[in-house]
Amino acid sequence: MRRVLITGGASGIGAATVARFQEDGCRVAALDIDEAALALSTAEVKVHCNVADEASVAAAVEAAVAELGGLDVVVAAAGVASRGSVEHCSPEEFGRVMSINVRGVYLTCRATIPHLRAAGGGAVVTVASQLGLVAVADAVAYCASKGAVINMTRSMALDHAAEGIRVNCVCPGPTETPLSASFFADTPDPAATLQAFKDAGVIGRLISPAEIAEAINYLASERAKATIGAALVVDAGYTVR
Numbered sequence: 001m002r003r004v005l006i007t008g009g010a011s012g013i014g015a016a017t018v019a020r021f022q023e024d025g026c027r028v029a030a031l032d033i034d035e036a037a038l039a040l041s042t043a044e045v046k047v048h049c050n051v052a053d054e055a056s057v058a059a060a061v062e063a064a065v066a067e068l069g070g071l072d073v074v075v076a077a078a079g080v081a082s083r084g085s086v087e088h089c090s091p092e093e094f095g096r097v098m099s100i101n102v103r104g105v106y107l108t109c110r111a112t113i114p115h116l117r118a119a120g121g122g123a124v125v126t127v128a129s130q131l132g133l134v135a136v137a138d139a140v141a142y143c144a145s146k147g148a149v150i151n152m153t154r155s156m157a158l159d160h161a162a163e164g165i166r167v168n169c170v171c172p173g174p175t176e177t178p179l180s181a182s183f184f185a186d187t188p189d190p191a192a193t194l195q196a197f198k199d200a201g202v203i204g205r206l207i208s209p210a211e212i213a214e215a216i217n218y219l220a221s222e223r224a225k226a227t228i229g230a231a232l233v234v235d236a237g238y239t240v241r
């Protein structure tokens, strides 16, 4: 029975990923900064954690791994959205986004990889975005952060492949979660922005969190054992044209 740790596990893609691994009979720990959402999580182990804070991540990972009795899979899904061009995104906002979306992935991997090694190997799946591969206007910090996650994932994949730790990322397109709702709401015409993101894909709707969780579950599984450092795009065709 695999033991799985998921940051951002209390909402959206992270919560759907908790459910998907539970379907496989895995033991799952959800780490999240949102205590109220965490209280509603179905995860067996729930630990408060701020992924941007080194001590918080270290303590949360130790607590979760102790409860799970080891660790086989890590999913780094915690993240925040942000709007603004380079002139409108303040240095504070740029730092906030990078500290959660990039430093958070770094700290999560730094704290968990020793436990995967101790288990004889394992899998890490980071959650980037289609906006790490292509850009959208007025989201300079978010686009920068997701591009960084993709290449950090590749670098970690090279560092740890020989010890049986596979590191990959998933690049979701527009997915129906509170994060995308806030991303659309923070524009002059939210309804038009929502429609534009639906139209950017080829299926005429937002992606469901469960559809992203399926890809994460695949990347973490033995079915993907030759997949290393990949950026698996699940974007409803957003980046195809």
Ligand SMILES: NC(=O)c1ccc[n+]([C@@H]2O[C@H](COP(=O)([O-])OP(=O)(O)OC[C@H]3O[C@@H](n4cnc5c(N)ncnc54)[C@H](O)[C@@H]3O)[C@@H](O)[C@H]2O)c1
Pocket (backbone or CB within 6 Å): 007, 008, 009, 010, 011, 012, 013, 014, 031, 032, 033, 034, 037, 049, 050, 051, 052, 077, 078, 079, 080, 081, 100, 104, 127, 128, 129, 130, 171, 172, 173, 174, 175, 176, 177, 178, 179, 180
């Ligand atoms: N929804 C989309 O359209 C979309 C598209 C591409 C990529 N993504 C990425 O998917 C991931 C999950 O996003 P989602 O759409 O499910 O959003 P969400 O808001 O539903 O979930 C994100 C979770 O991360 C948690 N979180 C935020 N800051 C944190 C912190 N400092 N420490 C710990 N937890 C923290 C939140 O409390 C929340 O539970 C994010 O990395 C996001 O950038 C989302």
